[in-house]
Amino acid sequence: MRAELERDRSGPQGKDAIRRQNLSAVLRAVRRSGSISRTGLVQELALSRTTVGELVTQLVGLGLVVEDDVKETGTAGRPSHVVRASDLVGALAVNPESDALTIGVVSLGGRILYRVRHEAGNVHSLDDVVALCRATSDELRKVLPGGCRIAGAGVAIGGQVSKRSGRVLLAPRLGWRDADVASGLSRALRMPVFVDNNARLVAVAEQRHGAVRGVTDFVYLFGGAGGIGGGIVAGDAVLSGRDGLAGEFGHMRISSAADVDYGGFAGTVEALIKRDDLVESLGLRHVTDAELESLVRTEHAPAFMRVARRQVRALAVTLANVANIFDPEVILLGGFLGMLAARFDDQLRAAMLAATLPSIGATVDVRTAGEPVNGALWGAAELVFDRLVQDPLDVALAKT
Structure with missing residues (x-):
């Protein structure tokens, strides 16, 4: 199948289509590997050395990849050419x-080039978000490396995003309902804008760059200020559902308790495991993720321990359900769920295994993800880069 990439077709249109497919295949392989030699590309894509050389040269000319001369340790002769994605092409996230x-710029090579956090005394309206994004975009030429170009913008939303319409159907914690986020931002920024659920985007980012790189079957669960959601990867494919709404683990009922979640449902995962409750147990109102992580790791106050242990018990039931349903290789926990898992690892694991089928529980690996904000920015950027990689010749890059 990979060898077909190089097969010629009669006529200029056929040749152009194959050329585009080959460029896409090379750029995808470069991004997947982080850096790879031309020889490695020849072996992975089953293309000739001449073809790979021409494709890499064209991608260099487009400014999408760069080549570094690397001398392998203990070898003689000329240094090899190692290809990596450019850090001068980025996406607004x-x-x-x-x-x-949080607004950032992520490079095609996976680096976060810029990040700014605007604290909210109350919920940001969509108009606020558009205005702050426009102001940030205007400032980028002052803070980004010279010659950096932006391929588009991606938005990670803690809510339901329709795959068919692209509209945010419901983001309870933001107060947004049936909001056309992409069109408003696209007009303001004068670039293409793509929107998806934040937890699903982080799952994609973690598979490509983070804690589950290369894992083909995993479930990602994220807990943040907006609630609890998740992403599912099975057989190396992201499960998004009929309209892109899959992964709403926060609304899964696990108890007869009267507590309600942000959607108004009682006894759910999100009703019993809330970041707000954890923060309040510490005697605080507003706290960054970094501050909360430090406190969760060291706090012993009775009020905190009571809330944390209750949340850990609910999280164990949730993980057992997820394991029994999906039989994943890994369950990855992000946000404050990962903080709880790190602090109460033994208790969480024991309670989870007690409710998991032995044949599944014996092999599932529970891990914690990296910094949640970075994961959301990476994931939002991947919405843009997926389009760029699909056809490197068809994306207009705006200079900052």
Whole structure:
């Protein structure tokens, strides 16, 4: 199948289509590997050395990849050419939450080139988000490396995003309902804008760059200020559902308790495991993720321990259900769920295994993800880069 990439077709249109497919295949392989030699590309894509050389040269000319001369240790002769994605091509990444709006620029090579956090005394309106994104975009030429170009913008939303319409159907903690986020931002920024659920985007980012790189079957669960959601990868494919709404683990009922979640449902995962409750148990109102992580790791006050242990018990039931349903290789926990898991690892694991089928529980690996904000920015950027990689010749890059 890979060898077909190089097969010629009669006529200029056929040749052009194959050329585009080959460029896409090379750029995808470069991004997947982080850096790879031309020889490695020849072996992975089953293309000739001449073809790979021409494709890499064209991608270099487009400014999408760079080549470094690397001399392998203990070898003689000329240094080999190692290809990596350019850090001078980026995507604007936007992550609005109830407590803050984070805007960043992520490079095609996976580096976060810029990040700013706007604290929210109350919920950011969509107009606020558009205005702050426009102001940030205007400032980028002052803070980004010279010659950096932006391929588009991606938005990670803590809510339901329709795959068919692209509209935010419901983001309870933001107060947004049936909001056309992409069109408003696209007009303001004068670039293409793509929107998806934040937890699903982080799952994609973690598979490509983070804690589950290369894992083909995993479930990601994220807990943040906006609630609890998740992403599912099975057989190396992201499960998004009929309209892109899959992964709403927060609304899964696990108890007969009267506590309600942000959607108004009682006894759910999100009703019993809330970041707000954890923060309140510490005697605080507003706290960054970094501050909360430090406190969760060291706090012993009775009020905190009571809330934390109750949340850990609910989280164990949730993980057991997820394991029994999906039989994943890994369950990855992000946000404050990962903080709880790190602090109460033994208790969480024991309670989870007690409710998990032995044949599944014996092999599932529970891990914690990296910094949640970075994951959301990476994931939002991947919305843009997926389009760029699909056809490197068809994306207009705006200079900052």
